Amino acid sequence: MTTLLPFVSALIHRQTDSLFPLEYNQNLIESADLLIAMEYFASCLTHISGKYYAQHLNQNDFYHSDKYAVFLYYLAHTLYSHNKIDCATQIYCLNKALHSVDMFYEVKLPKIFMLTHPVGSVLGRAEYSDYFCAYHNCGVGSSKKNGITHYPSFGQGILMYGGSRVIGQCKIGDNVIFGANAFIIDTDVPSNSVVVGSYPNHRILPNSHNVIKDIFGLDSNP
Structure with a gap:
């Protein structure tokens, strides 16, 4: 891990300097911060098996x-988490600039998640669980009812295909697939389901697939 540190540090600083040449302070990203992020990253990757994923x-x-x-x-x-808000903001903006994805640093994404060409996706505030996968143009966000803001919650093994949306007070069970362009708002979905269509004309169908096995490549559920 530490052998990669000089390379990762140089990469991050060069990319961020290109976006914020007048304001960015390289000392804001310390080796300790990079190592923690790299450890999270490495741990996440060990739970994914596939063509482009080495252990x-x-x-x-x-x-x-x-x-x-x-x-x-x-x-x-x-x-x-280390209260380096200005620097966190710049890395968040770097991610948007490079990948056209919006994952705000305050949002607590799971320890194990996967993105597949996620251009245009916005993963907003929600309660996420491990083995979450999002494709392009996906949206997770809030709704308001009676002045109260509501957010989704997800079980383990969630797959959001391109263009799918989960908005508001939605309790999503384990092993759930959202089909392309599926959309729900303030709707619960039981475990082992496939969601197709758009609210209020969406349909919830039985799911014969195993997201953790089929998408993350694990032989069995953790």
């Missing part, structure tokens, strides 16, 4: 845009 962190992981977007989220969130 040991290497430089190629930082050149794979889907994975790099995950790392930048972990870095921004780590900086935020």
Whole structure:
């Protein structure tokens, strides 16, 4: 891990300097912050098996845009947790600039999640669980009822295909797939379901697939 630190540090500083050449202070990102984010990143990757996923962190992981977007989220969130808000904001903006994805550093995404060409996706405030996967143009966000803001909650093993949306007071069970362009608002979904169509004409169907096995490549549920 530490052998990658100089490379990752140089990469982050060069990219961020290109966006914020007058304001950015390289000393704001300390080695300790980078190492924590890299540890989160490495741990996440060990729970994903596939063509582009090796079990040991290497430089190629930082050149794979889907994975790099995950790392930048972990870095921004780590900086935020250390009260380095200005720097966290710049890393958050860097992620948006590079990948057109919105994952705000205050949002607590799970320890194990995966992005697949996530251009245009906004993963907002919600209660997330491990083994969450989002494709392009997905949306997770809030709704308001009687002046109260409500957010979704997700069980383990969630797959959001392109264009799907989960908004508001939605309690989503385990092993749930949202089909392309599926949309729900303030609607609960039981475990082992597939959601298709748009609210209020959406449908909830039985799910014969296993998200953790089929998407994350694990032989069985953790």
